[in-house]
Amino acid sequence: MLRTFVPQVCFQEVPQEISLGFLCTGCQIGCRGCHSPQLWDENKGEPLTLLTFSKWLVQYQGLITCVVFFGGEWEEVLLIQLLKEAKLQGLKTCLYTGRNDVSMSLKAQLTYLKTGPYIDTLGGLETPNTNQRFIELSTGQLLNAHFLKE
Ligand code: SF4
Structure with a gap:
């Protein structure tokens, strides 16, 4: 079972895409300084x-180019089904995970993957020293530069 809040359109979380973002509850990672503690309660x-x-x-047909899941990798079978459905509808797919990696079967359904827990001393994707990585999986290209603050 996966629970989410009402999805929102987001413009910045996936570079050059208009995404429908699903915030999944039940995150067990417990990063100190987490910006979304409302996601901890499953x-x-x-x-x-x-x-x-x-x-x-x-x-949202015709209004979005991508779907992004914030968490949800802990319900892998269902998440894979959802990602496949999005791809069938011609959408790109993205997962933000606090883990350092996810399975190959999950990656096979993803266009983009953001990995790594939030570490408050290193900061998120907008900081140059972050531990987090935003990758385009087909090319292996690191897209962190798109998030850096000017
Ligand atoms: S992975 Fe994300 S939602 Fe989960 S604790 Fe870390 S920052 Fe918060």
Whole structure:
């Protein structure tokens, strides 16, 4: 079971894409200084099934180019189903995970992957010393530079 908050359109989380972002609850990583502690409680949010996900995609058809999941890798079988559905609809796919890596089967369904926990002394993607990595998986290209603050 995957629970998420109502998805929001986001413009900055995936470079050069207009994304529909799904914030998944139940994150177990517990980064100190986490900006989204509301995601820790697995009972928050509403269940996201293939059916409800497909309805969201219909609602945003023509308005988005990508879907991004913030967490959800702990429900891998379901997440893979959802990513496949997004790809069938012609969308790119992205996962923000606090882990340092995810499985090959998950990566096979992803266009972009952001890895790494938030470490407050290193900062997030907008800082040059971050431990986090934002990668375009087909090319292996690191896209962190898109997030750096001027
Ligand atoms: S992975 Fe993200 S949501 Fe989870 S604790 Fe770390 S910063 Fe918070």
